[in-house]
Amino acid sequence: MREITPRSPIAILLIVIVIGYAAILFIAPLVAVVQGAFAGGLEPILNTFRDPSVVHAFQVTLVLSGAAVAINAILGLTTAWVLTRHRFRGRKLFDTLVDIPFVFSPVIAGYAMIVLFGRDGWLAPPLVPIVFALPGILLAKVFVSLPFVVREVQPVLQTIAPEQEEAAATIGAGSFTTFRRVILPEIRTALLYGVVLTFARAIGEFGAVAVVSGNIEGYTETATSYVYRALNDRSTVGAYSVSVTLCLLSIGILVLMSSLRRRLNEQER
Amino acid sequence: MIRYSHILSLLTFLLVVSAFAPIQAQDAPAPVNLTLAGYAVPREAYGDIIPLFQQYWQEQTGQQVIVLESYQASGAQSRAVAGGFEADIVALSIEPDVTRLVDAGLISEDWKSETPYDGFVTRSLVVLAVRPGNPLGITGWGGLANENIQVITPDPATSGGAQWNILAAYGAARHGAAEGFSADDTGAEAFLRAVAANIEVLDRDGRESFLTFERGIGDVAITYENEVLGGQLVGGQYDLIIPQSTILIENPVAVVDTYVDLHGTREVAEAFVQFLFAADAQRAFANHGFRPVNPTVGAEYGLVDEGTPGAVTPNTTITFAPVDDLFTIEEFGGWREARAAFFGDEGLFTRIIAEVQGQ
Numbered sequence: 001m002r003e004i005t006p007r008s009p010i011a012i013l014l015i016v017i018v019i020g021y022a023a024i025l026f027i028a029p030l031v032a033v034v035q036g037a038f039a040g041g042l043e044p045i046l047n048t049f050r051d052p053s054v055v056h057a058f059q060v061t062l063v064l065s066g067a068a069v070a071i072n073a074i075l076g077l078t079t080a081w082v083l084t085r086h087r088f089r090g091r092k093l094f095d096t097l098v099d100i101p102f103v104f105s106p107v108i109a110g111y112a113m114i115v116l117f118g119r120d121g122w123l124a125p126p127l128v129p130i131v132f133a134l135p136g137i138l139l140a141k142v143f144v145s146l147p148f149v150v151r152e153v154q155p156v157l158q159t160i161a162p163e164q165e166e167a168a169a170t171i172g173a174g175s176f177t178t179f180r181r182v183i184l185p186e187i188r189t190a191l192l193y194g195v196v197l198t199f200a201r202a203i204g205e206f207g208a209v210a211v212v213s214g215n216i217e218g219y220t221e222t223a224t225s226y227v228y229r230a231l232n233d234r235s236t237v238g239a240y241s242v243s244v245t246l247c248l249l250s251i252g253i254l255v256l257m258s259s260l261r262r263r264l265n266e267q268e269r
Numbered sequence: 270m271i272r273y274s275h276i277l278s279l280l281t282f283l284l285v286v287s288a289f290a291p292i293q294a295q296d297a298p299a300p301v302n303l304t305l306a307g308y309a310v311p312r313e314a315y316g317d318i319i320p321l322f323q324q325y326w327q328e329q330t331g332q333q334v335i336v337l338e339s340y341q342a343s344g345a346q347s348r349a350v351a352g353g354f355e356a357d358i359v360a361l362s363i364e365p366d367v368t369r370l371v372d373a374g375l376i377s378e379d380w381k382s383e384t385p386y387d388g389f390v391t392r393s394l395v396v397l398a399v400r401p402g403n404p405l406g407i408t409g410w411g412g413l414a415n416e417n418i419q420v421i422t423p424d425p426a427t428s429g430g431a432q433w434n435i436l437a438a439y440g441a442a443r444h445g446a447a448e449g450f451s452a453d454d455t456g457a458e459a460f461l462r463a464v465a466a467n468i469e470v471l472d473r474d475g476r477e478s479f480l481t482f483e484r485g486i487g488d489v490a491i492t493y494e495n496e497v498l499g500g501q502l503v504g505g506q507y508d509l510i511i512p513q514s515t516i517l518i519e520n521p522v523a524v525v526d527t528y529v530d531l532h533g534t535r536e537v538a539e540a541f542v543q544f545l546f547a548a549d550a551q552r553a554f555a556n557h558g559f560r561p562v563n564p565t566v567g568a569e570y571g572l573v574d575e576g577t578p579g580a581v582t583p584n585t586t587i588t589f590a591p592v593d594d595l596f597t598i599e600e601f602g603g604w605r606e607a608r609a610a611f612f613g614d615e616g617l618f619t620r621i622i623a624e625v626q627g628q
Contacts, residue, residue, distance in 0.1 A: 119353035132354040214354040216304065216339040229340065232309055232476050234503055 030247060037240035044237040053218040054226060054242065061223040064134065065202035068141040072198050076149025077191070083150070084157040101146045109143055110211025132214035137222065140208035145201040152194035156187045189261055196257040200250050300333035301537050304528075306356030308343035308366075308430075309476050310495065311391065311520075315360075317553040321580060322544050326537065334537055342474040343429045350375065355528045357538040360390065360520070360545075362475070363429040365604045367521045375527045383539070389519040390545050391495075391559035394592065395437035397510040398482060398490040398497050407489055409512045410441045411448030414463035421487035423478035424471035425612050426619075430518075431475065434491040435618050436607060437516040438464055440600050446514035458617065465618075465625045482507070493518060498558030498587055514594035520559075552581040560589050 037045060048054055083095055101109070116123050117130040117139075130136045160183065168178040184191075206224040213220040215229070223242055230239035307315060319336045326334045339346070339354075343362035350356050351373045359376075361367055367388070370376045381388035399407050405418065413420055423431035438447075442460040445452030450460040469487045472478035475496065482490035483505055490507075497509045524542055529535040544550055551566035561567045571588035601607035611618045 114349075114352040117353075119351070121353070124353075129353070129355070131352070132349065210341075211349075214306070214339050214349055214356075215341055216337045219337055220339075232480070233312065234480070234500075 033240055033243050033247065036236060037244045039240075040237050045241040048238045048241045051238075053221065054223075054238070056218045057221045057223045057226045057242075058245075060134070060137065060220070061203050064138045064141055064222075065199055067138055068145055068202040069195055069199045071142050072145055072149050073191070073195055076146070076194065076198075077153060079150045080153040080157055084154055085162070098147050098150050101144050106140070106144055106205065106207035107211055110140060110208035113139060113143075113208070113212050131212045132216075132220065134220060136212040137209050137220060140212050141202040141205055144205050144208055145198040148197040148201065149191065149194035152190040152197070153187050156190045157183075160186050189264060192257060192260060192264075196253050200253055203246065203249060300335050301534060302335050302337060302532075303358065303534055303537055303541060304337045304356045305339070305358045305360065305541075306346050306350055306354060307338065307340045307360040308346055308362040308520075309340045309474065310362070310493075310499075311360065311554065311557065311559065312338075312340045313499070314554045314557040314559065317556070317581065318545065318550045321549055321553075322541055325544060326540065329540075332537075334541075336541075342427075344427065350525060355531065356525055357529050357532060357534050358522065358524055358541060360522045361429075362520055363432065363604070364388075364519070364521050364598075365608065366429055367523050368604070370523070370525065375525050376523050377526045380523045383524070384522070384542060385546050386562040388521045388523060389562055390522040390542075391520045391554045392562055393518040393520070393559055394494040394511060394595075395433050395515050395518065396492060396494045396497060397512060398479070398492050398507045399510055400488065401506050401508060403508050403510070405488055407510060409448070409510070410438060410446050410460070410514070411450075413438070413467060413489060413491070414447065414449065414460055415467075418467050418489060419469040419487040420464060420467040420489055420491065421470055421472075421478055421482045422468060422491040423475050424473060428472075428474040428478075430493070431478070432608070432612060433493075433516055433518050435461070435611060436598070436601060437512075438491065439611070439617075440516055440596050441512055441514040441594075444514045444594055444596070446512060446594065458621075461618065462621050462624075465621045468625070471622075494560070494589075495558035502558070502584075502586075511590055511592060513592070514596070515592060516600070517595050517597050519597070549581040552583055555587060555589075556581065556584040558587065 079098065083091065083098075113136060114131050115121055117125060117136065118132075128135065130139065164182050165178055168182050173181065204224060205222075206228065209222050210225055210228065213222065213225065215221050215225050217229075221229070223246055227239045227242050227246075230236070230242065305315065305319075315338065319338070323334050323336070326332060339356065341349070343366045346354075346359070347361055347366035347369050350359055351369055359367065359370065367376065367380065371378060371380065384390070397407065397409075397413075399405065405412070407413070407418075412418065422434045425431040425435055439457045439461050441447060442450050442457035443452060443454060447456070447460045450456035450463075470478070470481050472481055475493065479490060479492050479496045479500065481487070482492070483500065494509070494511070497505075497507065500507070501509070522542055522545060524535070524538045526535075529538045546563055548563060548566050551561035551563040552569070555561045555566060555570050561570070566583075567589070569583045571590075598604055598607060601610065608616075610616055613619065
């Protein structure tokens, strides 16, 4: 990699633009949210977290986002594998369709789920409710965060030559061993990155969840739904403190990821 | 030796287990769950009423009742219940949102006869909110048509409550309450056109619209008496103007028959709805700015005379002023007619807004 010390005015201008853009888009709002949370001191914030419905909202958010990560890690890996290792009719189309959750409005996805799984829906569940209950929230989170693992892992898989897998097979490795000893070491950084993005997207999801959850306090309300409710109830401290916590969670995950990645890279050397 | 990973797994396990159960108190004998699907605004009032009902039901039957609460915009809530959100009780902002559930076969046709006040649990008025001290001297509807006045009102295309505002403005003008416009349909239409041209922001629902006004946008908000009184209670700085002529808002409540029969909760759901009409619940609504439908309680807030005290003490800072000319939705031949005439694809307001935005 070649680094250039900026000399020309254009280079300096570019740096200023990039930093200014970042400052306006995410640093300023972050500062505003933190300031809003601490505007009334520590006591109102503590009171927010003493509200059992807030604690429950975080539990629902974390557990269901974790479950969404598990589902999308496994199915995402499988999808990436199928797309890179197999040739079948419609593969290109399917490859394009994987990105649908990125271009689809989450609110519309939520309504589509109600049409499918709601009362008199095509796939109305006979026993356990899906929409307006926790499974619906999980489904919404899985949907919106589906492409990350696939899109992170797929290009790396493409760079691994099938010969390595064949070589492993000829010396007697079963398919699981081949995956664990040959494939996984190659893709783990990409997988890790995909998992982190999936988790961050899942905890932050609002639109689809707001439509399918019914927003029942202490039951199907998620942390982001609580933020929306608190804003409408003039409980700005509640909204700000939960927002700050969500921000800290996301930043924490990013930090954790980069430190893990560094450790993995050191192990490889 | 205790390993961190063990502690972590234990914590994860506890987190998972507790997330899947709704919040409930421990060691209660077979509690019953009741799901209330409400529109956003009366949330605080229900926060006062639900504990009273829980106590009442415990005394009556010995059973603990857990009320699961959901609040969102009335139309969205109604569509969710129609789509399979199995709420036992709906408390909505406008009657058509209940009618949708009747049409869907979830609520019986005769729901209005099941409660003492024709299915309506609270009332309010369409009013105007202005900046402190009323710097622009707006005294009634006529002031909204003046040039360079910025008006805030929610969007009737998305908000049921917003439709009250447009109907109030039109009806009042037709009754001659908009100075400078003739007291007939032609004058009312011209008035509505002038007001629409002054609209600064059309928010998605009533609460969002009023919060926009609270944040300092606009000179006058067309809003609801309960919204202004409720906002003033938590320190909002604005003046309430009750126009001489306006519409009476009536908010319906109903038991969702299909779902209570499915859950076996009919008895407790009906008891809850009846409880909403009793004096203490009506006082709780009034303390949050809603006009009570129960006349005894109304009396305590200056509507007629005096009543009997109970567990809820009337807030003496709230009084409901009389209105000279109060009309109802019947002015327009009921909701079905009004919606078609004003908010349908060819409705008057739909056309006016298209013209104004096309300019």
